Amino acid sequence: MTTQHLSGKVALIQGGSRGIGAAIVKRLAAEGAAVAFTYVSSAAKAKELQNSITGNGGKALAIKADSADAGAIRHAVSATVEAFGRLDILVNNAGVLAIAPLEDFKLEDFDQTLAINVRSVFIASQEAAKHMG
Template identity: 70%
Template sequence: MSNPTPLAGKVALVQGGSRGIGAAIVKRLVADGASVAFTYVSSASKAEALQDEILAGGGKAVAIKADSSDAQAVQGAVAKAAQVFGRIDILINNAGVLALGSVEDLPLEDFDRTLAINVRSVFVASQAVLPHMGAGGRIINISSTNADRMPFAGGATYAMSKSALTGLVKGMARDLGPRKITVNNVQPGPVDTDMNPADGEMAPGMLGLMALDRYGTAEEIADFVAFLASPQAGYITGANLTIDGGFGA
């Protein structure tokens, strides 16, 4: 018989958890029994609504304002989560930005912000969480199928930021393996979110590149993340795991 709450007693921190894929992950981890802290930067009303919804349903959650481009803010969010719940067993690095533009004219500020949020915050949060994480810990990054395939112009910086996580995860898996902590990337393809809606201007082109003629849902990504956070995934580490409807097929 399957365990309906495989994460009972566990504590998770989700970077970027107030909306979209992040919010779906927060809800799924809570449903699986975890206590969840999650960060937000600009969506205060959505973060508060999500926190209140979970608390009203009997779950445990706390929303923490923290800009993932600010290393000190990320470190502070980790410290706050550990203070509230006592430790952190699962870290989900979901915060991300998408800055599109040709290498000919992409502002350097956009390049730097992309790296700060999509790459540096992953390192900063992972480093900060380790004093609070024991054996069996999980670090899971939400990367992108664009780490392997960028089929349109203007996405060089975004693709670079996501492919950087491939090397980071492989190295971190080696560093943390002796501590029985696993580290993995989840690489979604087109998912129906505010950043890339299924009815948006990019959708027709995206659908033409996929084996399945539809966008994914945030809940499907959350299901995959929940599996990686579960005891059943204890032998998976250093992996780049794609869930993209055949975008890269």
């Protein structure tokens, strides 16, 4: 049995529409948090997850936002605060993995990995901090 000890709290999960991110979204919602989460390409899965939470009496918001795009990350934070009035929890879950031998590894893949796995964490954390106590 899950307690509602996160009731009244608002969470934003980067990369929350599938896999580990979706599990985090479901868990936080089950514990009473209003959850906003980002997705890039799986709009149907994101909408399904949002509807499953709201259909069970929870609060959820799916936000299309590419974690490689600083403006999109900032928009996701502001959309969360606009929708739910606050932000208490940030989960930086978005990530990519590109694998290739060093001599074949493309600079574009390296840049994308840094943009999503490192830069987006900084941007989301910096933006979220403006709304957290």
